[in-house]
Amino acid sequence: MQVTLKIQRFNPEKDSAPYWKEYSLDMHPNDRVLDALLYIKNHIDGTLTMRSSCAHGICGSDAMRINGVNQLACKSLFSKVGNNVTIEPIAGLPVIKDLVVDMEPFMEHYRSVLPFFINDDPAPEKERLQSEEDRLKFEESTKCILCACCTTSCPTFWATDAYVGPAAIVQAHRFIFDSRDQGSQQRLEILADPDGVWRCRTIFNCTNACPREIKVTEAIAEVKKEILFSKL
Amino acid sequence: MQYHYHKHDVIIVGAGGAGLMAALYAGKEVDTAVISKLYPTRSHTGAAQGGVGAALANLEEDHWEWHAYDTIKGADFIGDQDAIEFMCKDAPDVVYELEHMGLPFDRTPDGKISQRRFGGHTNNETKQAVMRACNSADRTGHMILQTLYQQCIKHNVNFYDEYQMLDLIMVDGEARGVVAYEIDTGELHVFHAKAVMLATGGWGPVWNITSNAHTLTGDGPALVLRHGLPLEDMEFFQFHPTGLFKLGILITEAVRGEGGVLINGKGERFMPKYAPTVKELASRDVVSRAIYMEVMAGNGVDGKDYVYLDVTPETVNHYFEVDDSRLPNGEIRKIDDHFVKTKLEDISDFCRTYVGVDPTKEPIPVQPTAHYAMGGIPTDIDTHALANEKGDLVPGLYAAGECGCISVHGGNRLGTNSLLDLVVFGRRGGKVMAQDVKKMEFKPIDAEAAVAKVRAELDAILNNTGTESHADIKQEMKNIMTKDVSVFRVEEGMAEAVQKLRELRERYKHIHIDDKGKRFNTNLLEAWQVGNLLDLALVTAESALARKESRGAHARDDYPERDDENWMKHTMVYLDADGKVTLKYKPVTVTKYQPVKRVY
Numbered sequence: 085m086q087v088t089l090k091i092q093r094f095n096p097e098k099d100s101a102p103y104w105k106e107y108s109l110d111m112h113p114n115d116r117v118l119d120a121l122l123y124i125k126n127h128i129d130g131t132l133t134m135r136s137s138c139a140h141g142i143c144g145s146d147a148m149r150i151n152g153v154n155q156l157a158c159k160s161l162f163s164k165v166g167n168n169v170t171i172e173p174i175a176g177l178p179v180i181k182d183l184v185v186d187m188e189p190f191m192e193h194y195r196s197v198l199p200f201f202i203n204d205d206p207a208p209e210k211e212r213l214q215s216e217e218d219r220l221k222f223e224e225s226t227k228c229i230l231c232a233c234c235t236t237s238c239p240t241f242w243a244t245d246a247y248v249g250p251a252a253i254v255q256a257h258r259f260i261f262d263s264r265d266q267g268s269q270q271r272l273e274i275l276a277d278p279d280g281v282w283r284c285r286t287i288f289n290c291t292n293a294c295p296r297e298i299k300v301t302e303a304i305a306e307v308k309k310e311i312l313f314s315k316l
Numbered sequence: 317m318q319y320h321y322h323k324h325d326v327i328i329v330g331a332g333g334a335g336l337m338a339a340l341y342a343g344k345e346v347d348t349a350v351i352s353k354l355y356p357t358r359s360h361t362g363a364a365q366g367g368v369g370a371a372l373a374n375l376e377e378d379h380w381e382w383h384a385y386d387t388i389k390g391a392d393f394i395g396d397q398d399a400i401e402f403m404c405k406d407a408p409d410v411v412y413e414l415e416h417m418g419l420p421f422d423r424t425p426d427g428k429i430s431q432r433r434f435g436g437h438t439n440n441e442t443k444q445a446v447m448r449a450c451n452s453a454d455r456t457g458h459m460i461l462q463t464l465y466q467q468c469i470k471h472n473v474n475f476y477d478e479y480q481m482l483d484l485i486m487v488d489g490e491a492r493g494v495v496a497y498e499i500d501t502g503e504l505h506v507f508h509a510k511a512v513m514l515a516t517g518g519w520g521p522v523w524n525i526t527s528n529a530h531t532l533t534g535d536g537p538a539l540v541l542r543h544g545l546p547l548e549d550m551e552f553f554q555f556h557p558t559g560l561f562k563l564g565i566l567i568t569e570a571v572r573g574e575g576g577v578l579i580n581g582k583g584e585r586f587m588p589k590y591a592p593t594v595k596e597l598a599s600r601d602v603v604s605r606a607i608y609m610e611v612m613a614g615n616g617v618d619g620k621d622y623v624y625l626d627v628t629p630e631t632v633n634h635y636f637e638v639d640d641s642r643l644p645n646g647e648i649r650k651i652d653d654h655f656v657k658t659k660l661e662d663i664s665d666f667c668r669t670y671v672g673v674d675p676t677k678e679p680i681p682v683q684p685t686a687h688y689a690m691g692g693i694p695t696d697i698d699t700h701a702l703a704n705e706k707g708d709l710v711p712g713l714y715a716a717g718e719c720g721c722i723s724v725h726g727g728n729r730l731g732t733n734s735l736l737d738l739v740v741f742g743r744r745g746g747k748v749m750a751q752d753v754k755k756m757e758f759k760p761i762d763a764e765a766a767v768a769k770v771r772a773e774l775d776a777i778l779n780n781t782g783t784e785s786h787a788d789i790k791q792e793m794k795n796i797m798t799k800d801v802s803v804f805r806v807e808e809g810m811a812e813a814v815q816k817l818r819e820l821r822e823r824y825k826h827i828h829i830d831d832k833g834k835r836f837n838t839n840l841l842e843a844w845q846v847g848n849l850l851d852l853a854l855v856t857a858e859s860a861l862a863r864k865e866s867r868g869a870h871a872r873d874d875y876p877e878r879d880d881e882n883w884m885k886h887t888m889v890y891l892d893a894d895g896k897v898t899l900k901y902k903p904v905t906v907t908k909y910q911p912v913k914r915v916y
């Protein structure tokens with residue numbers, strides 16, 4: 085199929101502002117948008133710049149705004165996105181070059197929620213036991229690949245970059261609901277902050293954007309409920 | 317010459333499972349930093365699916381000695397048995413440690429770590445497949461990578477994210493640091509260190525169809541070669557039997573572990589012909605060759621080069637009855653749609669997304685995919701890099717993970733043993749480096765000269781006015797390697813491949829790139845990486861051409877038998893600046909298992 089890609093370009097060494105550039109290519113409906121970007125880079129214009137690595141939706145490198153919706157370029161097939169495709173960097177993070185954004189502000193929010201296992205009791209000789217039922221309580225949120233599709237699709241985050249954002253809340257959820265973890269209280273305090281969960285207006289953009297099909301908004305609601313119950 | 321200067325006791329290059337585990341351990345005791353060209357959580361360890369092997373015996377009888385013997389046999393008797401025994405014995409402890417770090421393993425009904433069957437892992441008495449792979453659905457690697465990164469945050473490990481190592485700083489045969497390129501700014505950084513560990517992962521992109529990320533370009537091993545040091549057993553590269561047709565995306569062996577069967581174009585289950593006892597759960601080299609032979613015999617689906625992997629409950633349950641496959645409690649095994657959807661959730665997603673197949677209803681089209689490097693930077697059991705076949709060490713240099721070769725995987729790695737290798741030897745390497753550097757001083761380096769050398773290499777690419785394209789050269793290399801240095805090999809084909817690879821190396825000297833800028837110049841870095849892939853392809857082809865036998869993943873039509881008398885030895889390959897390859901050999905360490913013919 086003949087496809088037209090309209091890509092937002094920006095080279096910080098040359099351009100004062102981003103601009104659009106169009107490319108026409110012959111692609112197969114089963115090809116990924118990433119295949120087209122790599123084709124352009126390898127055969128048409130080597131300066132086109134994006135991140136990518138695994139090419140099958142596992143590493144979280146190639147989040148971008150494709151036809152106005154955040155998704156991974158390696159998980160978007162032309163059969164789905166059609167033959168007129170606009171591609172922009174994800175919004176709300178500073179653009180470095182073309183489709184590459186500065187991930188640091190995102191990672192900072194991630195680090196702020198104590199995204200690691202806390203249990204200061206001496207470890208048993210073998211594994212800590214956990215029932216299958218308890219294990220399932222945080223299954224969804226373990227799937228997060230930190231691609232930033234959710235956080236950078238959230239209008240609240242665009243408006244207030246101090247908002248910790250859906251991805252960081254999902255990461256906190258992963259530990260708050262883990263029966264083996266002892267750091268929930270600290271995490272809930274962090275998220276009860278004015279720039280924490282209460283900024284979420286349940287707009288659901290995050291859930292729609294998640295390439296791992298995590299029910300992000302639901303996870304945020306569970307954290308909100310937990311804060312209310314723990315009477316913070 | 318402008319550059320930034322940093323000093324750390326230990327520098328680890330690579331933030332996959334191996335690098336992060338080493339960083340956690342070295343970082344507890346000495347000043348440690350990790351350099352990674354990708355954000356750590358984007359390392360390809362995150363793509364690992366099926367599980368990490370350890371004889372926990374959570375669901376049925378198992379012993380680390382069985383695990384060790386399976387590994388030695390899987391390796392086709394060219395793994396070093398002392399290292400294998402150490403790994404399998406250490407396995408339960410390191411898996412429990414991961415659990416204590418919070419790793420969310422799936423659970424058994426009594427709350428223990430869940431385990432599943434995998435190829436080549438057996439009860440040594442009954443010879444039947446044993447449940448040894450500790451797993452977290454089909455994203456075990458993701459969980460390991462996330463958990464280790466989380467722990468690194470907790471313990472304030474220093475990271476230099478999106479910094480790409482472009483050279484090792486070697487003085488008088490000792491490693492004293494690395495030169496890295498800051499991808500965002502294009503600036504060069506000198507990292508002065510007492511110990512440098514390479515943990516840069518594999519190089520599957522040498523071939524056309526691969527399960528590996530395109531960023532896996534063997535940078536560590538290629539630099540080692542460039543400094544006149546050897547690589548070990550490069551001819552042993554694993555082709556995983558079940559990559560998604562055309563795309564190479566991995567469909568984990570766990571699919572077969574849970575009961576999935578391989579069906580040819582005639583609708584026949586063919587593995588019983590090749591491995592009567594464990595069938596689909598034979599080791600990967602055996603299954604890949606079986607698929608290849610079916611295709612050669614005209615039994616591919618629609619006459620093409622693929623077969624079906626069928627995990628629909630209907631088919632699976634049928635064969636459970638045929639095979640009389642039972643649960644530990646004696647009941648016949650049975651699966652349903654829900655089981656497939658939850659235990660193989662990511663796999664189901666890949667199949668739906670990329671080939672429009674729902675694996676609970678239809679079979680999955682698969683073909684062998686270039687997957688894992690058994691060879692790499694030779695090390696001792698403490699991860700110290702070796703300078704030669706005599707076993708002399710390279711002071712200051714260490715390697716762990718897929719880029720290293722201890723050798724625990726020999727001629728063919730068993731599934732679940734790489735994740736195990738990462739955590740066992742990452743941990744050991746981290747501890748060893750911490751001990752080593754306490755006894756060492758920082759030795760002088762000429763940072764200016766080190767930077768000037770790298771600058772000159774980059775300028776040679778940036779200012780080249782040639783007409784060749786690095787992307788085209790890379791594609792041609794893939795075609796050559798796929799045609800002649802793949803699942804089956806013969807003398808003439810490999811000789812031709814060597815010749816053609818040499819031509820490509822000449823053409824590579826005349827590439828030009830479009831992007832001459834400083835900021836995020838991935839065009840430049842990718843062009844540099846193609847040089848690494850070309851070097852690794854060449855030493856792979858030369859090592860393979862020389863090995864006149866069939867063993868593990870190295871299968872030759874012209875020498876179909878294993879030849880223990882002449883070839884039970886490790887290859888050590890050197891590459892000089894003119895492209896001349898020298899091959900030396902070193903003995904295999906045997907503790908107590910003498911080679912026997914491999915049957916599954």
Ligand SMILES: Cc1cc2nc3c(=O)[nH]c(=O)nc-3n(C[C@H](O)[C@H](O)[C@H](O)COP(=O)(O)OP(=O)(O)OC[C@H]3O[C@@H](n4cnc5c(N)ncnc54)[C@H](O)[C@@H]3O)c2cc1C
Binds near residue numbers: 516
């Ligand atoms: C799809 C798939 C499924 C698998 N499933 C399993 C399984 O179920 N069980 C199992 O045991 N094994 C499995 N394996 C194998 C196993 O996952 C890998 O061998 C292992 O993860 C490699 O880990 P590593 O730490 O060596 O390297 P990687 O995780 O690949 O990390 C390499 C690191 O090096 C960095 N790097 C590379 N070059 C440079 C440079 N020049 N400068 C700076 N940094 C650099 C990268 O940024 C990255 O951080 C699987 C492999 C694949 C591909």
Ligand code: FES
Binds near residue numbers: 138156
């Ligand atoms: S390239 Fe890894 S998620 Fe798309």
